[in-house]
Amino acid sequence: MQTNSDNILSAVRIEKGFPGTKALDKVDLHLRRGEVHALLGENGAGKSTLIKCLTGAYRRDGGSILLDGAEVDPRDTFEAQRLGIGTVYQEVNLLPNLTVAENLYLGRQPRRFGMVDTRSMNRKARELLAEYELDIDVTRDLASYSVAIQQVVAIARAVDLSGKVLILDEPTASLDAHEVEMLFRIVRRLKKRGLGIIFITHFLEQVYAISDRITVLRNGQLVGTREARELDRRELIAMMIGRELATEIQSVHPDAVEGETRYTFRNYGRRGKIDPFDLDVRAGEVVGMAGLLGSGRTETAEILFGAHRADSGTAKVDGRTVDLSSPRAAIRQKFGFCPEDRKTAGIVGDLSVRENIVLALQARRGWTRPIPRVEQNRLADLYIRALDIRTADREKPIKLLSGGNQQKAILARWLATEPDLLILDEPTRGIDVGAHAEIIRLIESLREKGMSLIVISSEIEELVAYSTRVVVLRDHAHVAELNGAQLTAHRIVEAIAATNGRKAS
Amino acid sequence: MPIMRNYAGRLLPQCIALVIIVIAISIVFPGFLNLQIQNGRLYGSLIDILNRGAPVVLLAIGMTVVIATKGIDLSVGAVMAICGAVAASLITSGHSLAETLLATLAIGILCGIWNGVLVAFLDIQPIIATLVLMVAGRGIAQLITEGTILTFNEPGLIFIGSGSFIGLPMPIVIWLVFGLLVAVLVRRTALGMLIEAIGINRQASTLSGVLTPVLLVAAYVLSGLCAAIAGIIAAADIRGADANNAGLWLELDAILAVVVGGTSLLGGRFSIAASVLGAIIIQAINTGILLSGFPPEFNLIIKAAIIIFILVLQSPRFRTAFSFLSIPGAAGKPTEREAK
Numbered sequence: 001m002q003t004n005s006d007n008i009l010s011a012v013r014i015e016k017g018f019p020g021t022k023a024l025d026k027v028d029l030h031l032r033r034g035e036v037h038a039l040l041g042e043n044g045a046g047k048s049t050l051i052k053c054l055t056g057a058y059r060r061d062g063g064s065i066l067l068d069g070a071e072v073d074p075r076d077t078f079e080a081q082r083l084g085i086g087t088v089y090q091e092v093n094l095l096p097n098l099t100v101a102e103n104l105y106l107g108r109q110p111r112r113f114g115m116v117d118t119r120s121m122n123r124k125a126r127e128l129l130a131e132y133e134l135d136i137d138v139t140r141d142l143a144s145y146s147v148a149i150q151q152v153v154a155i156a157r158a159v160d161l162s163g164k165v166l167i168l169d170e171p172t173a174s175l176d177a178h179e180v181e182m183l184f185r186i187v188r189r190l191k192k193r194g195l196g197i198i199f200i201t202h203f204l205e206q207v208y209a210i211s212d213r214i215t216v217l218r219n220g221q222l223v224g225t226r227e228a229r230e231l232d233r234r235e236l237i238a239m240m241i242g243r244e245l246a247t248e249i250q251s252v253h254p255d256a257v258e259g260e261t262r263y264t265f266r267n268y269g270r271r272g273k274i275d276p277f278d279l280d281v282r283a284g285e286v287v288g289m290a291g292l293l294g295s296g297r298t299e300t301a302e303i304l305f306g307a308h309r310a311d312s313g314t315a316k317v318d319g320r321t322v323d324l325s326s327p328r329a330a331i332r333q334k335f336g337f338c339p340e341d342r343k344t345a346g347i348v349g350d351l352s353v354r355e356n357i358v359l360a361l362q363a364r365r366g367w368t369r370p371i372p373r374v375e376q377n378r379l380a381d382l383y384i385r386a387l388d389i390r391t392a393d394r395e396k397p398i399k400l401l402s403g404g405n406q407q408k409a410i411l412a413r414w415l416a417t418e419p420d421l422l423i424l425d426e427p428t429r430g431i432d433v434g435a436h437a438e439i440i441r442l443i444e445s446l447r448e449k450g451m452s453l454i455v456i457s458s459e460i461e462e463l464v465a466y467s468t469r470v471v472v473l474r475d476h477a478h479v480a481e482l483n484g485a486q487l488t489a490h491r492i493v494e495a496i497a498a499t500n501g502r503k504a505s
Numbered sequence: 506m507p508i509m510r511n512y513a514g515r516l517l518p519q520c521i522a523l524v525i526i527v528i529a530i531s532i533v534f535p536g537f538l539n540l541q542i543q544n545g546r547l548y549g550s551l552i553d554i555l556n557r558g559a560p561v562v563l564l565a566i567g568m569t570v571v572i573a574t575k576g577i578d579l580s581v582g583a584v585m586a587i588c589g590a591v592a593a594s595l596i597t598s599g600h601s602l603a604e605t606l607l608a609t610l611a612i613g614i615l616c617g618i619w620n621g622v623l624v625a626f627l628d629i630q631p632i633i634a635t636l637v638l639m640v641a642g643r644g645i646a647q648l649i650t651e652g653t654i655l656t657f658n659e660p661g662l663i664f665i666g667s668g669s670f671i672g673l674p675m676p677i678v679i680w681l682v683f684g685l686l687v688a689v690l691v692r693r694t695a696l697g698m699l700i701e702a703i704g705i706n707r708q709a710s711t712l713s714g715v716l717t718p719v720l721l722v723a724a725y726v727l728s729g730l731c732a733a734i735a736g737i738i739a740a741a742d743i744r745g746a747d748a749n750n751a752g753l754w755l756e757l758d759a760i761l762a763v764v765v766g767g768t769s770l771l772g773g774r775f776s777i778a779a780s781v782l783g784a785i786i787i788q789a790i791n792t793g794i795l796l797s798g799f800p801p802e803f804n805l806i807i808k809a810a811i812i813i814f815i816l817v818l819q820s821p822r823f824r825t826a827f828s829f830l831s832i833p834g835a836a837g838k839p840t841e842r843e844a845k
Contacts, residue, residue, distance in 0.1 A: 307712060331714040339712060348706045350773045355698055362695045363714035370695040413713065 008033045008068060008196040009085070009165050014053050015062035016046075023049040026063065027222045029215055031165065031196040036187060038207045038228070039200045040240055041217035042404070042432030047200055050217065051167055055080040055087050067164065086158030090170035094154055096143035101125035103142050104157050132156055132186050148179035152186060159190060166190060167198045172206055176292065184210050202432065204233060216240055240433055259283035262452060263421060265304070268313035274299040276312050277478040279471070281421065281452045286443060288467030289456040290492050296476040297456045298340055301425045304454065305337040306330040331364055333421075336414030340425035340456070342403065346410045349399035353391050354380035356398045357412045364417060383412035388438060404435025411442065421452045428462065440466055460489045472496055519766060519782040522815045526786060527551075530793035537796065546669040550792065552677070558788030559676035560585065560735035560752065562781050564759035565766070566684050567731030569780040570691070570724045572763050575704040575772030576624055576631035578725060581732040581759060583642025584616045585752030588736030590649035593657050593746035602661040606737065613733020614726050616642075621722030635725075639756065646748035656745035666741025676738050680781075683734065687727065688777040697775075700724060704772025762787055765815050786815065 009031040016024040024046045031037050041047050052058040054065060056074030065072050067083055074080035077087065094103045101122045102109070109116045110124065125138040132152050142150055151171055159166055168187070172180045187197060187210060199211060207214060207228070214231060216223040216239040223239045231239075259282040269276030274296040281287055289297045302308045304315075306324045315324050317333050324330045327337070339345035348356055358376045365371065371379075380394040387408040391401055398409055407427060414422060424443070428436045443466050447453060457463050463470055470487055472480040472495040480495040482488075530550075531537040540549035564581045571578045588609045595605040616638060623634035657663075668675045691697035702710040703717055711717045732752070740746045760770075766783030768775040790811050794804045817823055 305712075327712050328714045328716065337712060339709075344706070345708050345712055348702045348709050350705045351698070351702060355702070359698075359702055359710070359715070360713040362698065363710075363716070365695070367695045367699055367720075370693070 006032050007066070008194075009054070010066040011050070011054060011063065012066065013063040014050060014060050014065075016049055016053055016058060016060050023220050024053065024060075025220045027217065027220070028225075029054075029198075029222075030225070031198060032213075033196055034191050034194045035212040036191055036197045036199055036210050038211035038214045039198055039217070040207065040214060040236070041223075042240060042402075042434045045217040045240075045432070046220040047217055048169070049220075051087065051169060051198070051200070055085055055167065081158075081161050084162045084164030085167065086162030086165065087167040087169065088151065088154045088158050088171055094142055094150065094157070096150075097141060099139050100129075100136065100142050100145070100153055101138040103153060104128060104138075104160070128156055128160060129153070132189075133182075146179070148175050148182060151175070151183060155183075155186065155190075159195065163195070165196045165198070167200075169200045170202070171199075172201055172203060180206065204236065204433075207236075208233070237433055259285055259450065259452075262318055264316040264319075266314050266316075268303065268310050268315060270299070270303050270308055270311045273308055273476070274303060275477040279304075279478070281454065283420075283452055284447055284450045285468045286447050286453045286455055286466050288463035288470035289454065289473060290460060290463055290470050291473030291496055295473040295496075296478075297473050298425055299476065300473065300478070301337065301339075301423050301454065301456055304330070305335055305423055307337070328363075331360065331417065334417070334419045335421045335423065336360070336417060336419035337423045338407070338410050338414065338425060338427055340429070342406055342410065347398045347406050350397055352395045353384065353389065353398050353401065353409055354394040356409050357383055357416055360413045361416045379416050380412075383409075383415060387412055387442065402432075404431035404439075407431055407439065408435065411439070419451070421454070422446065423454045423456075425456045426458065427455065428457065428459065460492050463492065464489050515767070515776055516779055516782060518815070518818045519779055519786065522765075522818065523782060523786050523789065526789050526793060526811070530789070530796060533793075533797045542672065545672060546674070547672045550796065552674065554785065554788050554792050555677045556674045557792065558785050559680050560739050560755060561758045561762055561787060562680045562784040563683065563731045563735040563738070564728075564755055565762035565780040565784040566680075566687055566777055567728030568756075568759040568763050569766070569768055569775050569777055570687075570700060571631070571728045572760075572768055572770060573700050573704045573772055573775035574721055574724045575707070576721070576724065577635065577760065577770070578620060578728045579632065579635040579756050580616065580620060580638035580642055581728060581735075582752035582754060582756040583639045583646070584613060584729055584732035585736035585739060585755065586646035586746075586748050587616065587642050587649070588613050588733040589740035589746040589751045590646040590655065590748050592662065592737050592740050593655040594649050596657050596659045596662050597655060602659065605662065609737055610730060610733045613729040613731075613736070615729070616732070617726035617729025618722060620729065621725035624725065625718040625721035643748060646746070646751070650746050650748045652748075654745050654747045658744065662737075662741050663744055664741075666738055666744070676742075679734065679738065683731075684777060684781055691777070696720075701773050701775065704775075758787055759784070761812065765812060767819050787812075 007030045011027065011029040013026040013028060014024050015026055027046065027050055029039070029050065039047050039050070049058065053060040056076045056079055067085070072083050074083055074085065095106070098106065104125045105121050110120045111117055112120070122138050129136065129138065132155070134149065134152055136145065136149065142153065155166065171183060175183065187199070191197060201207060211228045213225060214228050214236065215225040216236070218240065261280050261282050263281040265277070265279040267276040267278065277300070279287070289300060291297045299308070303310050304324065306326045306329050309325050315322055322333050324333065330337070348359065351359070354376055357380045358371055361379070362371055377394065383389065384391065384394060389401070389405050389408045389412065391405060398406055401409065411427070427439050427443070431439070440462065443453060443455060447466070455463070455467065464487060467487065469481060469483040470492055471478050472482065472492060474496060482491055482495065537550045540547060540551065542548070568578055568581065591612050592605055592609040595608055596602070600608070620635050620638060623629045623637070624631050665675050665679070670678045691700065699710070699715050699720055702715060703720055707717060736752060739751050762784035763780045764770065764783070765786055766776060766779035766781070768780060790808050794807055799807065
């Protein structure tokens with residue numbers, strides 16, 4: 001059954017090592033014609049490394065790649081593209097300041113008398129996109145369209161260039177449900193045309209919605225390839241993380257706590273960012289924040305932490321009016337904040353895991369009172385162990401860690417300052433199932449210890465699981481607060497969707 | 506132990522380059538390595554390099570810290586001219602040596618504050634912000650000297666340029682002491698790490714509570730202070746303030762010294778010692794070319810070639826290709842914690 005003619009792409013015993021680690025250890029992957037093949041695994045399992053070996057972005061150390069039964073050896077992504085392997089990444093790697101048509105035909109523009117024939121290029125671009133049910137103005141800049149449309153343009157370009165294998169690396173990470181459906185319609189259509197599609201994602205629902213087969217990697221090794229409809233979710237998670245964590249994610253609803261109200265915000269807001277809101281947070285409570293992207297969730301977090309100054313209202317901690325005009329002022333009140341965009345606002349890439357962990361504490365102590373190296377080492381080791389941060393050692397630059405481990409290190413940075421109020425913006429975005437469950441458990445244990453937490457998340461089930469209350473935001477305003485029996489995923493979705501919902505993008 | 510080894514590994518390419526250059530010059534010019542003591546003062550070409558290199562070494566110290574914050578300070582040459590002019594005009598108008606020096610250093614600090622405020626509070630790109638003073642600075646210096654070369658004969662001030670202390674010329678003593686002070690200041694306090702954090706990711710640092718604007722201003726102030734000291738030395742050396750030529754193009758030599766020292770222009774990790782070595786390498790090249798008697802028109806080209814060679818030595822690609830040459834133990838040990 002597994003004959004060569006069935007498989008459009010076969011990777012056989014691929015090996016790749018980095019200094020100190022074996023990123024891929026004799027991994028096999030067989031992609032059939034006309035199938036959607038999900039490639040799953042925790043962060044750091046080797047998915048990206050495998051993809052980069054297939055597309056020639058990395059040189060593999062061993063193993064062979066067969067495309068249409070013939071051995072190929074792409075030296076770079078251009079050659080892979082020419083051979084027929086196209087890739088679309090999570091962050092669309094097109095040029096936002098060029099038009100849609102220019103993006104589609106960049107480097108191969110139709111020419112006339114040696115000049116770019118813009119008119120025919122635009123016509124061809126329109127025809128090409130029509131195959132994807134996309135009727136848009138191709139002469140506008142790519143940046144003026146939503147990420148979903150950019151994603152489709154990237155797919156159209158990749159398929160048009162390559163046409164045998166399409167690799168989608170977390171294409172749905174920043175799309176809403178409607179956009180995901182549109183993307184999936186396109187994927188199904190490409191599948192009918194006989195393309196082999198490799199699909200990488202962290203959303204398991206989507207895996208089941210679209211995949212025919214699933215390959216799971218763990219720690220650089222192949223765990224197995226299975227038919228999607230024969231593999232139930234629990235078993236899949238067990239394959240991915242090697243332990244039964246599935247039950248822990250669905251933890252019991254925390255009981256309504258009766259801690260004291262410690263934080264009181266009245267009429268707090270900033271023009272153009274978030275309408276004035278009232279918010280109380282008690283000790284030992286997790287306040288969830290739900291809402292669509294752009295609803296004002298992140299703005300609420302930033303204003304509470306002083307990243308933006310509030311222009312109305314008052315903030316009180318334990319009844320005292322406090323100044324929260326800068327992150328430093330907020331930190332003085334024992335606030336901590338893990339921002340949404342880990343890469344640009346969280347990690348300090350070239351510094352070591354140790355330095356990243358002690359950074360906030362050191363900043364609070366001031367530069368004249370350095371934390372002794374022994375103490376830094378103790379703190380770093382303590383949190384590396386407590387949060388199970390996977391790193392070769394504490395001196396490794398944090399940028400070399402996987403997303404989940406970076407997130408844990410940022411959490412450790414704040415825990416080291418022993419905060420009373422911790423604001424987490426999308427703490428589980430883009431990280432793998434294992435780290436996901438660990439962070440949720442951490443949130444619960446911090447709450448039990450009496451810390452106050454404000455957690456923003458797009459994953460509503462998750463919010464319901466750990467929040468004592470959920471504030472719903474819409475159009476830069478706090479519109480509802482749900483607690484007790486009202487606190488269900490269904491009610492949250494209703495509150496978000498009430499009245500107009502989201503503007504079409 | 507491992508820290509010391511890392512430290513040695515960090516400075517290795519610069520040390521190798523310096524040794525090669527010194528050996529090369531001494532082959533062409535056999536008397537190069539000779540040292541002698543006259544009137545209680547060391548003389549010799551090697552001492553001469555360290556002495557002549559003083560302004561660039563000092564500028565490189567400040568420049569390193571500025572570059573570590575992902576900035577750059579183009580104004581240091583002009584600040585040298587301003588400070589030289591201030592020192593000369595104060596001393597000739599009858600102020601005491603102490604007053605003159607303090608006022609001159611204050612002017613350097615003021616220049617640094619100006620640059621720092623433009624960068625940190627007005628958010629102007631460092632290259633543009635410091636270009637302002639680079640252009641205006643020479644004009645200011647000319648206003649102070651009133652267009653002439655202001656000469657002076659105050660022995661105390663001249664001593665800074667040509668005197669000696671325990672056998673070493675004063676400029677060497679000054680940069681050694683100052684460099685050591687700065688290195689101890691940034692590494693014994695948390696300043697070094699905080700500055701690196703700002704240079705690598707300013708937003709994340711600010712969100713972590715780092716006092717970003719103040720530290721940025723402090724970096725430019727240090728650079729201004731370094732330029733002031735360099736300006737005093739340069740003026741004392743020629744016993745006069747030349748507003749047109751003092752420190753001319755030295756900002757570029759200072760940047761080059763930092764780059765040769767291996768600090769990335771993208772900010773982050775920095776080493777004062779490596780930049781000092783870088784500055785000495787550049788001065789050694791200058792002196793060597795001069796001594797070897799090449800026609801002067803070749804000088805700059807040879808200098809460029811040598812610098813490219815040094816940069817290639819440091820490039821990550823070259824290092825990976827020749828990793829067997831590097832010190833063992835530098836690579837990460839495979840002690841990945843077991844996933845459990």
